[in-house]
Amino acid sequence: MAWDLKATSKRLLYALTGGPLALLGLAFALLVLLPGLVASLTLIGLPWLAVGVRAARGPAAAHRWLVRVLLGDRIEAPPRPKKGFLAALTDAPGWRALAYLVLRLPSALLATVVTAFLCFEGLVAALYPIWSRFTVFPSTTDENGAHLVTLTIDDWTMPEWLYVTSAGVAGLLMLAAAPWVARALILPDRLLARALLRPTRASRLRQTRTQAMDDSAKDLRRIERDLHDGAQTQLVALALALGMARDELVEGDADAALRLVDTAHQGAKQALAELRDLVRGIHPPALDTGLRPALQTLSARSTVPVSLNFDLPDRPSPAIETIAYYTAAELLANVAKHSGARRAVLSIQQTRPGWLRLTVRDDGIGGARAAPGGGLAGLTQRAGTVDGRLELVSPPGGPTVVTMELPVQT
Template sequence: MNETWLQERVRAPWRGFRLGLLAFPAMVLSALLMTALSLISVGIGVLLVPPLVLAVRGLLNLYRDLIGKWTGTTIQRPYLPEPETEPGLAGRGRRFSTMVSDPATWRDLGWLLADPIVVVFTAALPMYLIIYGVFGILLSLFLGRVITDAGGSDWYTFIHVTQGYADEPWRMAGTAVLGAIFIALGFVFGPNLLAAYGRWGNVLLGPTEASRLKLRVAHLTETRSDAVDTSAAELRRIERDLHDGAQARLVAMGMSLTAIEHLLDKDPEKARQLLAQTRQSSASALRELRDLVRGIHPPVLADRGLGDAVRALALDHPLSIEVTVDLPARPEPPVESAAYFAVAELLANASKHSGAGRVWIDVRHQDGMLRISVTDDGRGGASLEGGTGLRGIERRIGTFDGVLALNSPVGGPTLVTLEMPCALSWPKTSPS
């Protein structure tokens, strides 16, 4: 969050107050969920608990998003993968059992019960201090007189607002000063209390070590399956390209050479023509084989590394591309290959779908992560749900625990960021 000191203090109380407002739906959902859990013994709870748990998760995901956005504390979703929906009572029972056995469900319930109290003394407290401070200033200006003229009385901290209050300037001034102090405290300590609330959220809303391990296993299982599918599809593509391209040309060359053998004595001129055609076919077959090898693992990537390989992509691309590379050494070959083909796919997307004229590529290694950002000045509106190949890129880098982030508002620009954990263990072979 790139905010100035003043902006941070002005915005923090209002953000905390909004988080405090979420306590009201949290209390409603906690009451409903507790009621549903109490009805498990009579069977109704088995039907009521799953939809209520999903509603709770939706609300708490909103908490996680707001906490991450406003405090910088990123909270990972802790929920274990749900099984596929099955029809009938048996399917409902399994779904209920899966949700109830997930530790995150009970931690969510603990949050619903505790947060309405915790938020009052952390995130929402600065706004309450500001409101109380404004009330004190209003008391000193006119509200105190209204109260005392009506025969009432009140206390503002240790100052008694009672009959004669309006005739004692020191009490009115003291109320105004106290009010200003409360307002200042609310603004000054707002970010600190909001950050404390973020840490509290991370403790209860984030995954436990056991949940994190299970999520890790589920993620590895999924990415392993994707890697196997991708490898099988790549092998089928190579087989198809060989069969339809180089293999067909080699077969034709063999037939031509057989015909040449028979024509050497009978029709030497015809044999020379066939030899010329065979030479052209051999050059075409060699070119296709080189293209095939380049599609599997480009020689420039193997010889010169990721930085120069991306620059070569940019030179061959019709768009105007600016490449910035900051790699003190080379990533491991599998990571290099995944990153290279991801960039190639992103450039293809920019050329086909974005209407962009310029593209900026930034490749760097920082904090143990290979980070690649590709920005274009196109029309925007890209989506992971669309047919732009972004899901394929996400699956490709997911094999290496990589993540893809997309920011593409309508009207542009489009920014795609890739991150893959890797060590720079290979020496550089060329300056980048």
């Protein structure tokens, strides 16, 4: 109940402050657009526009913060801007931010005016039975000359107790309706923020694929280093030992040759073990028989009891299977380490043609967050490399539900 009251208060605060902030945002947008467009044919206009468009990222970031803190919507920030005059002038997130500052004004003002009216008038009416006793109104008297606080229509006079009670009840109803009305009135602003303040699909794909290329380059350097320092060193030692054994056989010392062959044999086994570990990090051996058996094994090994629901008519491509497997492994590990859950459910199913949905749900304490650089952030980037997405819902007290949508084929 306390959490609901807190969320309601935040929504009311967002609705009440939306109008003034929208006016400030419109003033900023006009300050950028009007001088810039009017003087765009001069040397001053285009630089003014470039600086203004780049500066619009600031109000956009502030509004994303407000939406996250007051409404609970996490809107992903766009990629960092490129340097240069032309990049600033054609900065798509900046132009989208200016569009948001202009377009949100009508809905934000309406939400502020209506919510303020309901809250103020509702409070006044709810307290009417108290403050009306200490206020002198224009003369309304009964036959004995006593002052009345009531309503008279033609020849009928409402009993004073009924009028006072009705006013108080009407005020309470207005106060009760204010959060729901505010929630409905701020919905257009929420939708507009989601549409204009988050990265476009194209820019998100560019960002995630750039990150994927960087991660791939790091993985290749790691593999090269592991091969150079591990298996390659073992193979060099193996070749030297076999060469020395050959020399000993030529010289007729069979015992020394046997010892060298034994050393080479041990080195060969160690090199094979290192190569096997290296390959396991690239492709999980559990996926050799398919995603379903791999997830069954993963669920069985979990320290928290896991129920597996698997319903995929077609086998995904190897890249998708790898992403789904590592995602399930990471999420189940998080459940075991952080959630305090008694049980979890892992489900994977086809949601629409060509797409699958992987969901991990636990009955733990909740409150999970996708911290920058953390495991959930890494899973989000991994999903983005194939145009997938990850969603986290984890209110305090639970349950925690993590959903990843991926294409079946890449």
